[in-house]
Amino acid sequence: MMFSDLNAIWFVLVGVLFGGYAMLDGFDLGVGALMPFVKKDHDRRILYNSIGPVWDGNEVWLVTGGGALFAAFPEVYATVFSGFYLAFIGLLFMLIFRAVAIEFRSKEPWGWWRRMWDWSFTVGSVGASFLIGVAMGNIVRGVPLDARHEYAGGFFDLLNPYSLMMGVTTVALFMMHGSIYLHMKTEGDLQQQVRGWISPLIILFIVCYSVFNLATLLYVPHITDVLRDQPLLFAVVVFLVLAIANIPREIHHGRDARAFLSSCATMLLLMSLFGMGMFPNMVYSLPNPENSLTAYNASSSQKTLRIMLIIAAIGVPIVLAYTVAIYTIFRGKVKLGKDSY
Amino acid sequence: MNIEILSRVQFAFTAAFHYLFPPLTIGLGVILVMIEGMWLKTGDRKYHNMARFWTKVFALIFGLGVATGIVLEFEFGTNWATYSRFVGDIFGSALAAEGIFAFFLESGFLAILLFGWDKVGPKLHFFATCMVAFGAHFSAVWIIVANSWQQTPAGSHLEVDGEVVGAGFKMLPEHLGSARMVIDEFWEVVFNPSTVERLSHTLMGAWLAGAFLVVSVSSYYLLKKRHHEFSRLSLRFGLALAIVASLCSLVTGHGSAKVVAEYQPSKLAAMEGHWESGPNAPLHLAGWVDEENGRTVGPSLPGGLSWLIAGTADHRVTGLSEIAEEDRPPVQATFQFFHLMVALGMGMIGYSLWGGWLWWRKRLSKLEHAETRWFLKLGVVAVLMPQLANQAGWFTAEIGRQPWIVWGYLRTSDGLSAVVKAEQVLASIIGFGLIYLLLFVMFVFLLNRKIQHGPEPMGGAIKEGR
Numbered sequence: 001m002m003f004s005d006l007n008a009i010w011f012v013l014v015g016v017l018f019g020g021y022a023m024l025d026g027f028d029l030g031v032g033a034l035m036p037f038v039k040k041d042h043d044r045r046i047l048y049n050s051i052g053p054v055w056d057g058n059e060v061w062l063v064t065g066g067g068a069l070f071a072a073f074p075e076v077y078a079t080v081f082s083g084f085y086l087a088f089i090g091l092l093f094m095l096i097f098r099a100v101a102i103e104f105r106s107k108e109p110w111g112w113w114r115r116m117w118d119w120s121f122t123v124g125s126v127g128a129s130f131l132i133g134v135a136m137g138n139i140v141r142g143v144p145l146d147a148r149h150e151y152a153g154g155f156f157d158l159l160n161p162y163s164l165m166m167g168v169t170t171v172a173l174f175m176m177h178g179s180i181y182l183h184m185k186t187e188g189d190l191q192q193q194v195r196g197w198i199s200p201l202i203i204l205f206i207v208c209y210s211v212f213n214l215a216t217l218l219y220v221p222h223i224t225d226v227l228r229d230q231p232l233l234f235a236v237v238v239f240l241v242l243a244i245a246n247i248p249r250e251i252h253h254g255r256d257a258r259a260f261l262s263s264c265a266t267m268l269l270l271m272s273l274f275g276m277g278m279f280p281n282m283v284y285s286l287p288n289p290e291n292s293l294t295a296y297n298a299s300s301s302q303k304t305l306r307i308m309l310i311i312a313a314i315g316v317p318i319v320l321a322y323t324v325a326i327y328t329i330f331r332g333k334v335k336l337g338k339d340s341y
Numbered sequence: 342m343n344i345e346i347l348s349r350v351q352f353a354f355t356a357a358f359h360y361l362f363p364p365l366t367i368g369l370g371v372i373l374v375m376i377e378g379m380w381l382k383t384g385d386r387k388y389h390n391m392a393r394f395w396t397k398v399f400a401l402i403f404g405l406g407v408a409t410g411i412v413l414e415f416e417f418g419t420n421w422a423t424y425s426r427f428v429g430d431i432f433g434s435a436l437a438a439e440g441i442f443a444f445f446l447e448s449g450f451l452a453i454l455l456f457g458w459d460k461v462g463p464k465l466h467f468f469a470t471c472m473v474a475f476g477a478h479f480s481a482v483w484i485i486v487a488n489s490w491q492q493t494p495a496g497s498h499l500e501v502d503g504e505v506v507g508a509g510f511k512m513l514p515e516h517l518g519s520a521r522m523v524i525d526e527f528w529e530v531v532f533n534p535s536t537v538e539r540l541s542h543t544l545m546g547a548w549l550a551g552a553f554l555v556v557s558v559s560s561y562y563l564l565k566k567r568h569h570e571f572s573r574l575s576l577r578f579g580l581a582l583a584i585v586a587s588l589c590s591l592v593t594g595h596g597s598a599k600v601v602a603e604y605q606p607s608k609l610a611a612m613e614g615h616w617e618s619g620p621n622a623p624l625h626l627a628g629w630v631d632e633e634n635g636r637t638v639g640p641s642l643p644g645g646l647s648w649l650i651a652g653t654a655d656h657r658v659t660g661l662s663e664i665a666e667e668d669r670p671p672v673q674a675t676f677q678f679f680h681l682m683v684a685l686g687m688g689m690i691g692y693s694l695w696g697g698w699l700w701w702r703k704r705l706s707k708l709e710h711a712e713t714r715w716f717l718k719l720g721v722v723a724v725l726m727p728q729l730a731n732q733a734g735w736f737t738a739e740i741g742r743q744p745w746i747v748w749g750y751l752r753t754s755d756g757l758s759a760v761v762k763a764e765q766v767l768a769s770i771i772g773f774g775l776i777y778l779l780l781f782v783m784f785v786f787l788l789n790r791k792i793q794h795g796p797e798p799m800g801g802a803i804k805e806g807r
Contacts, residue, residue: 052453056407060448064440066414071437074429081418081425088419089769096408096776100783103404107787148518150422200351291551300430307527308434315441319449326449330458339456 006305010072011279013312017270023177023264027051030178032098032125033171034197035118043190044108044118046334048341050185053330055102059095064290066203073300075149075298076282080089083143084135087158097145098124106341111172126171133170139162140278141220142286149293162215167266169208173270176201177221180247182261184256187333198251202244222284223277233276240269345754348420351773353739357732358777362406364731367481368551368586368719369399370474372578372592373454376722377467391571392470393458394796395555400455403790405784409777420766424518424746424756431497432487432522435531436497439483447476451734480546485543488699490538491747492738493604496529497522499750507602517755522747535600539738546734549689549727550587557580558697558792563706571796573706576720582702583693590686595649601741602650606659607668607743611675614639615660622646628681630673635662637676670743678736683731685757693725770798 014201028051038044070077074285081088096160101121141162144152179197186194227233241263250259278284282298285291299305361785373395380388414436417425425433453461453469461469490497499506503517512520524530556579562572602609609615614637615622621644628639644654661669695716699705704713746753 022767053456056404057445057448057452059407059411060440060444060799063411063414063444064437065416065432065436067440070414070425070429071433074426074433075417076421076467077429077433078425078758081415082420082422082761085419085758085761085765085769087751088415089772092412092415093772093776095411096780099404100780103401103408104783105789107790118709141435150518177379231766300433301523304434304524307524308437311434311438313443315438315445319441322449323445329457330452337459339458 006302006309007295007299008280009309010068010299011282012275013309014065014068014072014334015080015271015275017061017068019268021058021061022271023063023067026129026174026267027181028055028058029098029125029129030174030176030184032121032178033129033175034178034182035122035125037197038190038193038307041114042336044114045336045341046186046190047182048102048105048121049336050182052102052341054327057326059099066276068312069180072300072305073282073293073295073298074300076209078291079145079149079151079203079283079293079298080135080139083153084138084158086155088129091128091135094124094127094131096124098128098188102341125174129171129174130167133167134158134163136274137166139283140166140216140223140274141282142222144287145283145285145291145293147291149291149298157184162212163207164211165215169205169212170291172201172205172208173267176205177267180251180260183251184260185332185334188267190301193291195251199248202247206244222281222289226277230276233273236269236273236276240266240273243269307315344757344763344766347763348757348761349419349753349768351766351770352413352416354735354770354777355409355416355773356754357735358781359406359409359413361728362402362409363477363481364547364550364727365402365554366399366406366551367474367477367547368549368582369395369402370470370477370551370653371548372582373399373470374474374557375578376558377470377584381463381467387570387574390797391575394648395575396454396569398554398558398788398791400451401784401787403451403675405780408780412773417651420758420761421746422760423760424751425582427520427751428516428522428747430520431490431530433713434481434524434527435487439480443476443480443483445476447473447480450476454722465713476712480786481544481709482540482545482583485540486531486533486536489539490530490533491535492539492718492742493535493600494747494750495524496526496531499523503767513557514753514755517754518752518759521584522750534604538596538600541584542590542597542734542758545586545590545593546727546731548582549590550731552582553689553727555582556720558722560717561792562795563708564714564717566708568795569706574704577700580693580696580705583689583698586776587686587689589628589695591690594683594686597704599650602658604686605741607661607664608670610659610661610664611670611741612737613637613681614672614676615646615658616662618657618660618663620644620657621654621655622660625680627677627684628676630676632672668744670741675737677743678733678740682730682737685726685733689723689726689730690727692719696720699722734772 005061031047031051035044035047036046065079097120101117101124105117105121108114138158138160141160143157146152176198179194179201183191195249243262247259247266248261250262251254280291280295280297283293285293373392376388376392376395379385380392381744389768417432450469450472453466454473457466457469499510500521500523501510501516559572559576559579562568563576597613598609601612613622614625614628616635616637623641623642623643625637625639625647628637628641630637646658647654647656649656650656661672696705697715699716704710707713742748744752744754746756
């Protein structure tokens, strides 16, 4: 069913782009959230430089995901971005603070300067993670849409407990992912310190995620219905549990890279669970489900979807090839040098 | 203030601020390729040190470009949702292609350009530099495709409620939610009538921005008698690019104007303050538009406009009085920005040729000549010329496109987000205003620090990290 039509393919591809964003920029944002727990300037620079060469490439996944959403599902793009106006402007501010903090921070040696940008980095990273989570929470839970598919709620309707919980869960998830990434990129005392964070963060994430899922089962019946109809989803859940459980095991055996890959798998499985729970809905309308935006009523013309598929078929393999090459060139522990941040 | 004005102000402000940076990275990218190419060819360490310095400047500019660029992609959806629904089938594809083909390339290889000096060999590093420069140019390609399609739509048709309607369709408020542009032919969209001319002109403007930055910093060092060998060489790289790009700007600018004349007559009339239709249309060198009385005062060449467009003074040029008032762009602003751009463009040609003359006379970096000192002093501030010209050019293009957001199909006032309130936009304008002010101050401060710190000594030992 999933691969028989262009709309479904683009539903998956947009999901892949945003999933790629969560998997890659997720650890950058997590590193930002963890920055206050590292005190020495040298160690902080290690943290910055662990993401230094890759963070802006990672942010491109969000830019491209947004572009693909615009191209393939303009109705979703228009409704969500205008409906969540203040939240998205806030997200932009957070991403700006995060970006310039990395760029500016180590350019001057003064203590106040570095502390200021460290805070900008942390606030930007946590804020962006949180707002991304809140937006996704609202999309899962459903938002009021009118008959023309325009958002019919206000800004404060977005701040419901369910979506706020999703925001907190996302911060916890990115922190967990960030700590596992850092464990791979650090050595010595700093690595020991990072290692101490991993288990508590995994537990924190599992607690948040369990509460969130309980809330989903109790308060979001349209997702519960999907779960009941598609037993296959439980297989994904099993893989998810295995992937998370594998992380401490790999850390214990000193296989940092495999722990990180396991964490990446966790991110992708979470994203596919999200997508499978939603399909074909892209924005669920509550209280009038008939106004929901779906992969079928919100898409561009078949011709555009086909052209875009050709563009993706040419572009994505090239992107993946050099992304892997670049991660390979910058693999291993971070060493500070003259080009470092 | 109403939401249309606020939304336009916000988009203009965030786009104009963003556009301080990408032209610099495009132009500087070309210079980096030139310098690193020389390093690879000669193996001379001094080119390596030059490349390292300009790479650091490049990194700072690139960082600001990334931080301010994502804003624009979001703003189509946040502030112009009706427009986004209307053009998603076409405009969105160009944005997505920009991401997949250009942004990934640029940001991926930037990692090697900035942090890969000791991790990869010189050849691979040179390749990465080429890819960054190529990516920067390629992103310009896609965004200009998107913008040119807004100016001169092609390869698409209008549908309302799923029914095909003709181009002359009168759009009423009740149609807005369901009117869509639908693609017919991808390559006609990409190569719409204005893409090639506008792209080449935009790229030349970007090359000028990079070239004049290099000229400015080099001139400053020469005058201060610092980093002589570095600045002597850098100045030549910058000047060479400036000569090529300023002359090409003239050619591509002329080409762009001819396309405007053919496809956007009301924009051309506003650019030239031309009111009465007819042959022998004058070319204003400068002036003031008297919109009330429908005339333009200032020195002009009789028949100049007709001649420039068609090569003969007999060519008939449409005047503003022939165009319904509600279909005219703001004439004064379009006229003044256009003339500012042209004047700056001529200034850059003059300055570059002057530099070429000094170069030919072997006086370019010889401070004992008063002429050279004047040339360098002007060079320090000349960095503002391409920046102002690029901004003025875009203001001409975008103000001149009014009242249309998609030429002939959708009015700007009809493209707004239906659910966003004026006070929300006001709040975000204030937010962007404060943040961008901070960023601008930081950028100038850090760029100046970088310039004061200067390059590593040419051929000397390299200092180890900070």
